[in-house]
Amino acid sequence: LFPSPSSGRLRVERQSEDSVTLSWSSGRHRLCVWRFPFRLEILCEDEVMVTFNSKDKTLMHDSIGADLCLHGFSHVYGLPEHADGLQLRDTRDGDPYRLYNLDVFAYDLYSRLGLYGSVPLLVAHKADRTLGVFWLNASETFVNVHYSPSDHQRVEPQTDVHWLSESGVIDCMVLLGPGPQQLFTQYGQLTGYQALPPLFALGYHQCRWNYDDEADVKAVDAGFDRHDIPYDVIWLDIEHTDGKRYFTWDSALFPEPAGLQRHLEKKKRKLVVITDPHIKVDPDWSLCREARDGGHLVKNREGHIYKGSCWPGESYYLDFSSPDTRAWYSRCFGLDKYKGSTPSLFVWNDMNEPSVFDGPEQTMPKDAVHCGGWEHRELHNLYGFYQHMATAEGLITRSGGSERPFVLSRSFFAGSQRLGAVWTGDNVASWEYLSISIPMLLSLSVTGIAFCGADVGGFVQDPEPELLVRWYQAAALQPFFRGHSAKWTKRREPWLFGEKVTAAIRTVIQERYCLLPYWYTLFHLAHTSGLPPLRPLWVEFPGEQSTFTVDNQYMIGGALLARPVTDPHVQEVKVLLPGSGEVWYDVHSTKAHKGGQTLSLPVSLDTVPVFQRGGSVVCRSTGSGSCTAEQQQLPLSITVALNSLVITMFI
Structure with missing residues (x-):
């Protein structure tokens, strides 16, 4: 990790x-250890910030837990992945937040149940301090959050947090900030900074389960050119394989896969294919034999190879916890081994929670056995992380280390940011899912997963044209930008909804490409400092209480504020412009607005509110081109937004 x-x-x-008090570095922070009852206190100067103690809660056999009191804090965030608001809710009225990676199709909204990934980082924020609590445990974990406001008995508010994990050891780190930016850097030093993606990965991705054959892929590719819509990557789902055998091609549908990739590469575009972690049980398939004979498969508790059901039917599951298995899997991406692949082929890891159709909660049994005799319960939330790691390493090795990989993973854990991108899984084509995607992505961002996105238009069901346009507008202002849909939905290439909708989507995607120089700069900053491109307002305005609960708008870097439209048939939206001393410029009209107010802004189907902050400079391309390779060749422009002090000097 660096640094x-x-x-x-x-x-x-x-x-x-009764106690011992320890200090370090400048002496501003101290740790006080009390003997009875045992507790730890972390202090800044003479103010207690965090208390660890045991409140005599009953623990199950092998389970571990701890209580924390966050003194003076009444807003906590993080603990993805949940389809919920940005600020964590008080759990006294229901279930705790659950961290347990699961394949949850069309997941419930405003739920504390776990989804596809888990990051056990809790971020607490108040006007003068941001701190984090990182609970490093990959087993099933529950987190209770209790808010207590200040009252006549309590001088300041506090938040009590109870962690409970099924197994493992207590390995807990407190990140002291003191500000959001310092916190992100500290967390990145522990778990790694966001991988710097190749530029094409920041462009638009077109995906569907499934494009039928080579002719279909070429027709969609040509459709983007015909309608003057830029894009960079087209994707193939499971149907491109020979009977759901990954690293293969259906020769009837894709007889010349390398030729298809060369066709796309002539236009500087890429192909992404899916590789899931299960292996079809087929002794006549060489890759299955290699995995079995090489000891690369998860075992059951009796010591036999574990079998479960997934897309191919009866399947083995690769044991990615084994370094030998990861090295073998990485070699599978070599051009000599992955027949029909070329250097312009990239990878999508799906179903890697892992998903087991006939397993408990549609996942692997907890008593399955991994490398070294570890039970699956001990490392469940790491399974997808390790596949992601092996895949990324395979693409790096394929290029001899000369090219940065692109790998999208559905499942993730703390540290997944250094491997590639993630997305929010099988969402639904509804306004509610569009709305919830914003706090879901903000929660990922504040816990290190900076390269994140949601399926544009919703994976399930068919979006109405207005919803589709609004989703493109929102997603174009978010890190990972991909349209995707299930095979039973209607086709939804951007030109299939009439010229008005096509024109609106074209404009949105072109504007995304024009802004790529700014996005790429932000990702370099994330790669070197941990500061995410997508930021809650309180990250940039940490002292403003009004920003602490806002999760329908956000900052893109430090310069741009976006407020996507997430409701149907609206003619105006409210936008909070923070900072009483700030000035904000509407990027479309260039009209200046004072900060420290909430605007009621008129909107049409063609507009989404975006403001540039006074005192900032934003670099753009003067055009979009047909893909990022063309966009790179175009001249750049800069937009300088004067701050309130400069404006006052000129008046």
Whole structure:
């Protein structure tokens, strides 16, 4: 990891029969350890910020837990992945937040149940301090959050957090900030910074389960050119394979896969194919034999190879916890081994929670056995992370280390940001799912997963034209930008909804390409400092209480504020412009507005509110081209937004 976290020597400040107080570095922070009842206190100056203690909660056999009190905090965030608001809710009225990676089709909204990935990082924020609590445990974990406001008995508010994990050891880190940017850097030093994606990955991706054959792919590719809509990547789902055998092609549908990739590469475009973690049980298939004979498969509790059901039917599951298995899997992406692949082929890891159709909660049994005798319960939430790691390493090795990989994964854990991108899974074509996608992506962003997105238009069901346009407008202002849909939905290439809708989507995607120089700069910053491109308002305005609960608008970097339209048939939306000393410019009209107010802004189907912050500079391309390779060749322009001080000087 770069840079490595610095370490410092603890020194004893004072000691008594009941406690010992330790300090480090500048001495501003101290750790007080109390003997009975046992508790730990972290202080800044003389103010207690965090208390760890045990409140005598009953634990199950092998389970571990801890209580934390966050003094002075009344807003906490993080713990993805849940289809819920940005700020974590008080759990006294229902279930705790669950961290357990599962394949959840068309998931419930405003639920604390776990989804496809887990990041056990909780971020607490108040006007003068941001801190994080990182609970490093990959087993099933529950988190209860209790808010207590200040009252006549309590001088300041506090938030009590209870962690409970099924197994493992207590490995908990407190990140002291003191600000959001310092916190993101500290967390990145622990788990890794966001991988810098290749530029094409920041363009638009067109996906469907499934494009039928080579002719269909070429027709869709030509359709983008015919309608003057830029895009960079077209995707193939499971039907492109020979009977759901990954690393193969259906020769009747894709007889010349390398030729198809060369056809796309002539236009500087890429192909992405899917590779899931299960292996079709087929002793006549060489890859299945290699996995079995090489000891690369998960076992059941009796020591036999574990079998479960997934897309191919009866399947083995690769044991990605094994370094040998990961190395073997990485080699499978070599051009000599993956027949029909070329250097312009990239990868999508799906179903890697792992999904097991006939398993408990549609996943692997907890008593399945991995490398070294570890039960699956110990490392469940790491399974997809390790497949993601092996895939990314395979693409790096394929190029001899000369090219950055692109790998999308549905499942993730802390540290997945250094491997590639993630998305929010099988969402639904509804206004509610469009709306919830914003806090879901913000939650991922504040926990290190910066390259994230949601399926444009919804994976399930058919979006009405207005919803589709609004979803494109929102997603074009988010990190990962991909249209995707299930095979039983109607085709939804951008030109299939009439010229008015086509024109609106064309404009949105072209504007995304014009803004790619800015996006790429933000991803470089994420790669070197941990600061995410997509930011809740409180990250840029940490002292403003009004921003702490906003999750329908966000900052793109430090310069742009976006407020996507997420409701049908609206003619105006409310936009909070933070910062009483700020000035904000409507990027479409260039009209200036003072900060520290909420605007009621008229909108049409063609507009989405975006503002540039006074005192900032945004670099854009002067055109979009047909893909990122063409966009790179175009001249650049910069937009300089004057701050309120400069405006006052000129008046």
